[in-house]
Amino acid sequence: MSKVQAYLTLIDQVIEEGPYQDNWASLSKVKEPAWYKNAKFGIFIHWGVYAVPAFGSEWYIRNMYQPEHPVYAHHVKTYGSPKEFPYVNFIPMFKAENYEPKEWAKLFKDAGARFVMPVAEHHDGFQMYDSDLSTWNAVQMGPKRDVMGDLKKAVEDQDLVFTASSHRAENVWFCNGAMAFDSGLDSEGYIEPYGYRVKVDGTIANPTPKQDYGDSIPKAHLEDWLARTCELVDKYQPKVVWFDWWIQNIAFKPYLKKFAAYYYNRAVQWGIDVAINYKDDAYAKGTAIFDVERGQLAEINPRFWQTDTAIGKNSWGYTEGNVFKEPENIVCDMLDIVSKNGAMLLNVGPKADGTITDEETAILRAIGEWLKKNGEAFYDSTYWSVFGEGPTAIIEGQKMERQAKGYVKGDIRYTYKAPYVYAHVLKWPKDGKVTLKSFALGSKHFKGIIKDITLLAFDHHVNTIRNEDGLHLSIDDKYDTIYPVTVKIQID
Incomplete structure (x- = not known):
């Protein structure tokens, strides 16, 4: 039995024995964590191999395999063709030599954040944590340390709540563009960490990644996604697990329910209150916490919700030449969100060496200064009669x-x-x-x-x-x- 299949067996066992089952009726009984509703403000961290090229955005791996994209032209000019210099060649360059998790955690504390959410795995398929299900992780490659585990300890030492995000689902199509030319990845099938590079109805599923792929999503990818995400939960016990937008595809629905039931049952065993973040209609209302990317709600929502946004306007991950928001405007957005029963998850994009930019550091400290003076009106508050x-x-x-x-x-x-x-x-x-x-x-x-x-x-x-x-x-x-x-x- 493979490690993935062994995990799937464990998942079924935990669900069978726990109070939550993998159906919407059962999952709707989970309660919104009080700590989360009171915390209001968290730090998101997009940090990974994509910080090495530091060009365009954290979607570098996808765009370098799109011949019409500016990132492709940049890659060819700077490193050579994708076949000569594939994305995985950046991994040894991702050393995180100046990464000091204690300094990060102290900065986030000073900023007034109450929870911290590193990206555990982005669409590029490189895990920022120790995994038994893949060797393509930060412990065995690149930094050769458990960067997420180290951050968890530092964050919790500052009395902040540790949470995590997974963007693994999108890995199945993220490098589809590579099948259209002689890229070294121009055949179907699974290649780690690039994913399956699927086709939909015989056509490269490249221009419209938001479409419903239906049966075109390999079952092996779905099972691997479930096993990896449950392993992440078991190893690090994050109090929130955040998912990106693409999991709303119909093929994911049974697996989303299984994950939620497993995670909520594990939380009962551990005696902690946890939550799942989702976008669109991936999860049924009342079974997880709704998340709005780079946007807000117009009115009060009686169900607790969240905005995820970034200090950087151009990219979530570190890129040279990124443009940053003003701290006073971020504070205004935070207040608008909280007045409508929401929370803000604010992203930083560290450099490949593990340092956070001076611009983002200054912005976080400015937000923290405002919260030090006005925090009683922010933390532990709720919405009023009108937002x-x-x-x-x-x-x-x-x-x-x-x-x-x-x-x-x-x-x-x-x-x-x-x-x-x-x-x-x-x-x-x-x-x-x-x-x-x-x-x-x-x-x-x-x-x-x-x-x-x-x-x-x-x-x-x-x-x-x-x-x-x-x-x-x-x-x-x-x-x-x-x-x-x-x-x-x-x-x-």
């Missing part, structure tokens, strides 16, 4: 953040922790005058009593007038800031 108010409307959906116009004067977001409502003024006006329309006399959102109003992080007296137009706030002293200002409202 907020103001002229800026969020365009809902995956990958919609590039269409965002930015927050402006009058944009307010609310969080709640009894007996306080926190009004986050995303863009503090220069005249120091703010109106909270949701607190107007006769408002459907609030009919109680206001006992006290203060600015959370600043020692300024707040003048107040409440009438049918709203709760009008002002301060006598000039205060100039590019960051959100939090107004603490005690209610009764």
Whole structure:
């Protein structure tokens, strides 16, 4: 019996003996972890072999086998043809010689994050952890150390929650373009770490990776995916497992259910509360935590959800010339997300040597400084009667953040922790005058009593007038800031 088949047998046994079975009705009984809902903010880490070429994006392996893509031209010019210099030649160059997990964990702690999520395996098929199911991993190649295991220890030593993501599913088509030319990978079949390179209806499944591949996904890939993901769970006990978008394909459905049942049953054995992240409709509502990539929701969702996004605008992994977001805008997005019952998973892309860029380090520290002063309105909070108010409307959906116009004067977001409502003024006006329309006399959102109003992080007296137009706030002293200002409202 192969190692994969042995794991499949174990999976069936754990499911049979546990409280959760591999069907939606049973899986819908799992509860959203309280720690997760309270944490609000985590760090995502895209780090792998793709950091060596550091060009284009973390999809380097796919694009270097696309003859019409700029990455292909770059690869040929810099390293030679893909046949002469295949992607695996980068692995010995991925040494992680300056990787200090304790420094990473301390930085993430200083940033105000409460959980950390390294990419355990990206689409390129290289595992960043110790595996018994493949030799193509960081322990046996490249860094020759358990980079994920070392990070888990460092993270937990900082009292942060360790989580992990798997992008293994997409490996089955990620290098399909290599079948269209003399690439050295131009035949069908399995080649580690490049995957199966499948065809759909006899045609190279290359231009539309989001299509439903149905029976074209080899059963061996599906079983390998399940075994690898369960091994990841058993070896590292992450409290969240995150999946990328492609697992919604119908062929994956039975395996998604099996994984969830196995993971949730293992969590019961370990006495921990865990969650799965998914996109689109891969998992049934109420069986896992919905995730929006580089996007947000327009309204409050009563089910806890998450945004995953990156500090880098161009790439998730490290690339030369990446453009970075401003920390004040990230904080505004965080508040919008939390006001709607969500959490933010914010990505960094370390260099191949294991260092985090100066730009990302500075941004993380700036976010941390804001959270140190305003954290009581953020952590352990929940949504209020209304998420907020103001002229800026969020365009809902995956990958919609590039269409965002930015927050402006009058944009307010609310969080709640009894007996306080926190009004986050995303863009503090220069005249120091703010109106909270949701607190107007006769408002459907609030009919109680206001006992006290203060600015959370600043020692300024707040003048107040409440009438049918709203709760009008002002301060006598000039205060100039590019960051959100939090107004603490005690209610009764």
